[in-house]
Amino acid sequence: MKKMTWRLAMLLACVLPTVANAGEVSVAVAANFSGPMAKLAEGFRASSGHTLKLTSGATGRFYSQILAGAPFDVLLAADDDTPRRLVNEGHAVAGTQFTYAVGQLVLWSALPGVVDEQGAVLKTARYKHLAIANPKLAPYGRAAQETLAAQGAGEAVAGRIVTAESIAQAFQFVVSGNAEIGFVALSQVKVPGKPVQGSYWLVPPSLHGEIRQDAVLLKRAKGSAAAQALLAYLRSADAKALIQGYGYR
Amino acid sequence: MTAADWSAIRLTAELAAVTTVLLLVLGTPVAWWLARTRSRSKPVWAALVAMPLVLPPSVLGFYLLLLMGPQGPVGQLTQALGIGRLPFTFAGLVVASVLYSMPFVVQPLQQAFEAVPERALEAAATLRAGPWDRFFTVALPLARPGFITASVLGFAHTVGEFGVVLMMGGNIPGQTRVMSVAIYDHVEAAEYADAHRLAAAMVAFALTVLVTLYWVKRPRGADAGAAR
Numbered sequence: 001m002k003k004m005t006w007r008l009a010m011l012l013a014c015v016l017p018t019v020a021n022a023g024e025v026s027v028a029v030a031a032n033f034s035g036p037m038a039k040l041a042e043g044f045r046a047s048s049g050h051t052l053k054l055t056s057g058a059t060g061r062f063y064s065q066i067l068a069g070a071p072f073d074v075l076l077a078a079d080d081d082t083p084r085r086l087v088n089e090g091h092a093v094a095g096t097q098f099t100y101a102v103g104q105l106v107l108w109s110a111l112p113g114v115v116d117e118q119g120a121v122l123k124t125a126r127y128k129h130l131a132i133a134n135p136k137l138a139p140y141g142r143a144a145q146e147t148l149a150a151q152g153a154g155e156a157v158a159g160r161i162v163t164a165e166s167i168a169q170a171f172q173f174v175v176s177g178n179a180e181i182g183f184v185a186l187s188q189v190k191v192p193g194k195p196v197q198g199s200y201w202l203v204p205p206s207l208h209g210e211i212r213q214d215a216v217l218l219k220r221a222k223g224s225a226a227a228q229a230l231l232a233y234l235r236s237a238d239a240k241a242l243i244q245g246y247g248y249r
Numbered sequence: 250m251t252a253a254d255w256s257a258i259r260l261t262a263e264l265a266a267v268t269t270v271l272l273l274v275l276g277t278p279v280a281w282w283l284a285r286t287r288s289r290s291k292p293v294w295a296a297l298v299a300m301p302l303v304l305p306p307s308v309l310g311f312y313l314l315l316l317m318g319p320q321g322p323v324g325q326l327t328q329a330l331g332i333g334r335l336p337f338t339f340a341g342l343v344v345a346s347v348l349y350s351m352p353f354v355v356q357p358l359q360q361a362f363e364a365v366p367e368r369a370l371e372a373a374a375t376l377r378a379g380p381w382d383r384f385f386t387v388a389l390p391l392a393r394p395g396f397i398t399a400s401v402l403g404f405a406h407t408v409g410e411f412g413v414v415l416m417m418g419g420n421i422p423g424q425t426r427v428m429s430v431a432i433y434d435h436v437e438a439a440e441y442a443d444a445h446r447l448a449a450a451m452v453a454f455a456l457t458v459l460v461t462l463y464w465v466k467r468p469r470g471a472d473a474g475a476a477r
């Protein structure tokens with residue numbers, strides 16, 4: 001017990017200079033980025049002493065909640081449109097918006113050997129259901145729709161599309177095998193340092209609009225040093241490397 | 250109302266009607282047994298029936314997705330029977346709704362059966378009525394208010410069902426896109442006018458149903474309590 005106390009004291013002595021102005025930042029983070037963000041939070045705390053309170057969910061819902069006065073300091077959105085709207089409508093601080101990650105779309109199957117590396121499977125009869133996120137609600141869903149159009153696969157997939165409400169749900173449809181294939185985010189099927197389970201086609205970025213995920217500082221945190229520090233940290237080389245390891249560009 | 254709205258409304262009514270009929274057929278023997286049994290396992294079965302009240306609907310939906318999937322036990326069974334797979338089909342929604350609305354049908358029926366006096370059944374027995382006869386000519390008529398409550402609650406609860414359908418329906422127009430999901434889609438996409446229209450239809454429907462229910466139950470003043 002005494003040892004523990006000593007250790008704690010030593011630890012505190014090390015971080016005291018930063019603890020003196022340690023703050024807490026509440027972050028609304030897009031569901032697809034919640035895994036990497038939890039890791040980033042550790043790094044951020046180690047380097048700055050500030051702690052993060054993370055809430056993950058759908059960007060559209062965060063937008064409604066922020067309008068209703070939800071207590072978030074920073075929004076890490078799944079798109080670049082929502083932060084822009086928040087800035088234009090005066091709920092976020094102008095000039096603080098930047099792209100923290102660019103999403104990569106994959107056509108994925110939980111089984112090996114189903115999806116080929118050109119995505120030609122789309123035009124075959126080898127599947128019954130193709131899962132995509134709702135294009136009206138999810139940027140990855142829109143990108144999936146654009147990809148289908150670019151591939152001229154619109155007719156081939158007609159009647160076989162199941163629409164998920166989010167990219168997380170599209171992943172659930174495919175991972176449970178109920179949809180044989182589906183468009184998901186590379187970050188959902190890629191664990192840093194491990195090969196991807198199943199089979200996938202990494203959709204060339206030229207086939208769809210860029211899936212830019214932007215961060216923005218919200219009005220209530222305008223003077224918060226901790227929130228500013230977080231935004232700066234997300235741009236650091238360390239953070240960028242970690243984000244790329246999770247399947248973002 | 251657009252064509253898509255009407256399709257969602259029709260689908261919702263179909264789903265609720267099929268679910269209610271199935272639940273009445275399946276739930277009646279269950280409720281009768283629960284009401285009459287002296288078995289020591291009764292609390293366990295009663296608890297199992299009430300389980301869907303406990304789990305969050307979307308979690309229930311997620312487990313159904315796993316169970317009915319190609320690797321799940323239910324999915325393997327349906328595939329072996331040549332039915333194919335249940336998720337993303339109307340039949341799958343019916344199965345899910347039957348599970349999800351079960352307490353709302355079984356509990357009022359059980360309470361109604363429990364209220365049937367033992368003496369009425371004994372009197373029928375002394376007049377040589379067999380068990381089936383006793384059930385259909387004595388218990389059923391006496392439990393009628395319970396059946397009305399159970400039908401209305403089962404139907405209304407299925408209409409308002411959302412999380413389960415969202416998880417395993419796949420939002421297919423004309424097949425699994427019911428009213429609640431259509432409203433949710435409109436709200437999420439900030440199409441508020443469309444959302445308001447459908448929501449108003451739903452509120453009007455619910456009011457009509459519940460007013461009718463309380464009006465029907467008014468003269469008896471019987472207290473076949475709802476599963477609340």
